[in-house]
Amino acid sequence: MKRIHYSWFVLTIAFFSIIVAGIIRSSSGVFIVPFENEFGWDRSIISLAFAVGLFLYGLSGPFMAALIEVLGLKKMMVYAMSTLLVGLMLTYFMDRAWQLILIWGIIIGLGSSVFLTVLSTYVANRWFEKRRGLAVGILTASTATGQLVLLPVLAILVENYSWRTAIGLILVLSSIMLVVILLFMRNSPKEIGILPFGLEKEFPESNAVKKKNPVAMAFESLLEAIKVKEFWLLAGSFFICGLSTSGLIGTHFISYCISYGIPVVAAASMLSFMGVFDLVGTTISGWLSDRFDNRWLLFWYYILRGASLVLLPFALQEGSLSLLVLFSIFYGLDWIATVPPTISISRQIFGIERSGIIYGWIFAAHQAGAAVAAYGGGYMYKVFDSYTWAFLLAGIFCVMASLFVILIKKQKSSIVV
Numbered sequence: 001m002k003r004i005h006y007s008w009f010v011l012t013i014a015f016f017s018i019i020v021a022g023i024i025r026s027s028s029g030v031f032i033v034p035f036e037n038e039f040g041w042d043r044s045i046i047s048l049a050f051a052v053g054l055f056l057y058g059l060s061g062p063f064m065a066a067l068i069e070v071l072g073l074k075k076m077m078v079y080a081m082s083t084l085l086v087g088l089m090l091t092y093f094m095d096r097a098w099q100l101i102l103i104w105g106i107i108i109g110l111g112s113s114v115f116l117t118v119l120s121t122y123v124a125n126r127w128f129e130k131r132r133g134l135a136v137g138i139l140t141a142s143t144a145t146g147q148l149v150l151l152p153v154l155a156i157l158v159e160n161y162s163w164r165t166a167i168g169l170i171l172v173l174s175s176i177m178l179v180v181i182l183l184f185m186r187n188s189p190k191e192i193g194i195l196p197f198g199l200e201k202e203f204p205e206s207n208a209v210k211k212k213n214p215v216a217m218a219f220e221s222l223l224e225a226i227k228v229k230e231f232w233l234l235a236g237s238f239f240i241c242g243l244s245t246s247g248l249i250g251t252h253f254i255s256y257c258i259s260y261g262i263p264v265v266a267a268a269s270m271l272s273f274m275g276v277f278d279l280v281g282t283t284i285s286g287w288l289s290d291r292f293d294n295r296w297l298l299f300w301y302y303i304l305r306g307a308s309l310v311l312l313p314f315a316l317q318e319g320s321l322s323l324l325v326l327f328s329i330f331y332g333l334d335w336i337a338t339v340p341p342t343i344s345i346s347r348q349i350f351g352i353e354r355s356g357i358i359y360g361w362i363f364a365a366h367q368a369g370a371a372v373a374a375y376g377g378g379y380m381y382k383v384f385d386s387y388t389w390a391f392l393l394a395g396i397f398c399v400m401a402s403l404f405v406i407l408i409k410k411q412k413s414s415i416v417v
Contacts, residue, residue: 020177021112028104078178130199136286222361237342238338241302309395
């Protein structure tokens with residue numbers, strides 16, 4: 001019987017770690033109304049706390065990538081999961097709005113950074129020579145899988161018990177993953193005497209990077225990247241990607257549905273329904289990114305996402321179940337499908353060694369967009385008493401992103417900057 005390559009075990013551990021970190025981040029949509037009701041906080045303030053977390057975990061991405069290079073993958077995953085556990089436990093004791101910003105903005109923002117920014121890129125680049133696109137697709141899709149399985153469960157717990165019970169479930173899952181990482185995670189194939197999946201011959205590996213300061217590494221990579229036009233086009237399109245996904249849908253979709261009389265469990269179930277299609281769409285996107293022009297993949301992903309976001313307000317106003325299902329399918333297939341092609345283009349332009357950190361900076365732009373939408377959505381609701389304009393504007397921005405990516409030059413081979 002053929003032995004399973006350990007790279008697939010590492011991918012599995014990373015997959016479930018990202019699921020746990022992803023459900024912590026996406027659970028913000030379930031907690032907005034309960035926090036508002038219990039503590040009497042303004043929705044824009046609650047949105048600000050989640051916006052800070054979205055921005056901070058994105059901004060810290062390139063530094064986390066550099067720290068992985070210096071400290072190792074396993075140690076960084078242990079530190080990050082432990083930080084998430086601390087943040088979740090502190091949530092039980094908060095009673096001031098500034099504490100919400102500290103816990104969900106800073107502590108949980110930093111804790112989720114490793115898992116939701118550069119982990120997919122690092123595992124795919126270092127543990128896989130073949131099937132890299134597929135590996136990225138699977139790992140990226142795992143954030144949606146967390147929603148698929150757990151968001152409706154969290155909503156049911158909040159509705160029937162309290163938000164504290166829902167936090168307790170996430171705490172248990174985070175503790176289990178911390179133990180799994182401690183026992184089974186490995187830093188690199190070399191550590192256990194194997195080659196990356198699909199690699200037949202070992203190449204000498206430079207140790208110079210280990211001696212560098214991670215902050216210096218992050219900023220050196222940024223200084224190199226900003227000289228390249230494609231970096232700005234990828235960062236600009238990813239800013240809009242974050243704005244139109246985790247920032248808007250991830251934070252405000254459930255509240256938007258509630259404003260039209262849709263129960264919280266039904267709204268969370270609809271979001272998890274999108275997760276089913278995102279799991280499929282993002283995995284397929286990873287497969288496609290190994291085979292087709294990644295620029296055109298991104299072009300169509302952004303066009304379709306924009307169309308679905310413009311459709312949503314009309315579907316809710318009409319109260320049309322069929323239109324809502326159509327939105328969930330189209331948006332779900334496209335939710336994080338942009339990540340594998342974006343990582344692939346980054347790797348082609350900047351090379352394997354630099355692409356992890358530079359993708360971290362591109363993802364920082366993604367989270368800046370997410371933060372703008374998370375806070376902006378709450379502010380626009382406060383001004384207009386509706387989320388409609390926020391979703392329509394996000395759809396228009398997606399059309400702009402499709403134009404950005406098509407301006408990127410087609411890459412024939414990797415170029416190390």
